[in-house]
Amino acid sequence: MAKWGEGDPRWIVEERPDATNVNNWHWTEKNAGPWSKDRLKELLNNLKITQNGVDCKVTEVEKVEGEASANNRKGKLIFFYEWDIKLKWEGHLAGSKDVVKGEVHIPNLSEENDVSEVDMTVTIKGSGEEAQRLKAFMHNVGRDEIRKQLKEYVRSLKEEFSKGLILPKKGETTVKPDSISTITSGFNKKINMEPVISTQNKQIGCKLDTKTIELSETFQCRADEFYNAMTKIEMVTAFTQGHVKMEVEKGGKFALFGGNVTGEFKELVPGKKIVQYWRYKQWPEQHFSEVTFTIEEKDDHTLVKLKQDLVPASEVEQTNELDPIDAEEII
Structure with a gap:
C-alpha cells in the first residue's frame, strides 16, 4: 500500500469537522424503514374524502410492509423505498344510514414509478347500488386523495433523510444547498475500457x-x-x-x-x-x-x-x- 501522505487524496482522512467520509466520497446509508411506517400511517389513517354528498374515510392502515433507505454517494442522495400497503375504508351517501366498507390495496409504492402511476385496487364488502356508487367514488376521487398523501410521504422522506447525509468538506461548517442533488439511482464510473x-x-x-x-x-x-x-x-x-x-x-x-x-x-x-x-x-x-x-x-x-x-x-x-x-x- 502507499505510504502515509501518498496516493489518491480521496482515500486520506483530512482535518474536518467530523473527520469522516472525506468529500462525501464513500457510500453512507440510513435506514428509513421504521420512520416510513410511522409516517405512512400518520398520513393515511383517518384520511377523510368528501365530495358532493359522499363521505368516505380511511379507518385503518391494515398493512405496511417493505423497506426504505437513504444513501449518500459522492455528494448525491439516493433514495430507495418499496412498500406494500393495505387500507380499510368506509363511507356512506348523504341521507343514507347504510355504511359501506371496503379496502384499498397499494401493492408497489416504490421509486421505480411516479406516485401518479402507482397501482391501487379498490374493493367493497357487499353489493347494491349504493355500494357500487361508493366504490366508484373511491376509485375516481379517493385514489387521487390517497396519492396526494403518498406524494407527501416521498417529499418528507427526502427532506427528513437528507439531514446529516451530506457532510461539510474541509474548512466548512455547513453544507451549501446547491451542493446537494437528489436522484433515485446511479453510480459514477471512473475509467472505461473496451472488452x-x-x-x-x-x-x-x-x-x-x-x-x-x-x-x-x-x-x-x-x-x-x-x-x-x-x-x-x-x-x-x-x-x-x-x-x-x-x-x-x-x-x-x-x-x-x-x-x-x-x-x-x-x-x-x-x-x-x-x-x-x-x-x-x-x-x-x-x-x-x-x-x-x-x-x-x-x-x-x-x-x-x-x-x-x-x-x-x-x-x-x-x-x-x-x-x-x-x-x-x-x-
Whole structure:
C-alpha cells in the first residue's frame, strides 16, 4: 500500500469537522424503514374524502410492509423505498344510514414509478347500488386523495433523510444547498475500457457455439466497496435502476432487470472474488454462462477482471451491454 501522505487524496482522512467520509466520497446509508411506517400511517389513517354528498374515510392502515433507505454517494442522495400497503375504508351517501366498507390495496409504492402511476385496487364488502356508487367514488376521487398523501410521504422522506447525509468538506461548517442533488439511482464510473472477446469457440449440448467475454477495469474505490456494489441489494438496485431480487450466499438466487437476467451465486469471497451462474432470458432454455469477478486492491485504485464463459455466440453483443463493469455508471 502507499505510504502515509501518498496516493489518491480521496482515500486520506483530512482535518474536518467530523473527520469522516472525506468529500462525501464513500457510500453512507440510513435506514428509513421504521420512520416510513410511522409516517405512512400518520398520513393515511383517518384520511377523510368528501365530495358532493359522499363521505368516505380511511379507518385503518391494515398493512405496511417493505423497506426504505437513504444513501449518500459522492455528494448525491439516493433514495430507495418499496412498500406494500393495505387500507380499510368506509363511507356512506348523504341521507343514507347504510355504511359501506371496503379496502384499498397499494401493492408497489416504490421509486421505480411516479406516485401518479402507482397501482391501487379498490374493493367493497357487499353489493347494491349504493355500494357500487361508493366504490366508484373511491376509485375516481379517493385514489387521487390517497396519492396526494403518498406524494407527501416521498417529499418528507427526502427532506427528513437528507439531514446529516451530506457532510461539510474541509474548512466548512455547513453544507451549501446547491451542493446537494437528489436522484433515485446511479453510480459514477471512473475509467472505461473496451472488452476483449476471445476467438476460441466452445460447443455444449446441441452444438451451441459459445464465446468467452473478458473485461478489465480500474475503479477509484476500495475492493470492499466494489464487492458491496455487486452484492448489496440497495447498490445493485441503483446500478440496474430496477427491481432486484438477491440472496447473497452460496447457492443464493438473483434476478435483475425485471427478471431478464437471472442466476445463482457459486462462490463469494468478500473483497476478492465473485463467481456466478448467469443467464439472459432469451438464451436457450436452461443454458447458463459462468461469470467470475476477480477483485484486486492496488495502492490507489481497485483492478477488477471479469471473465464470462459459455456466452452464446449470437448473444455476445447483447450480453456485453448488460455486463456490470461495462455499464455506463458504477461505483
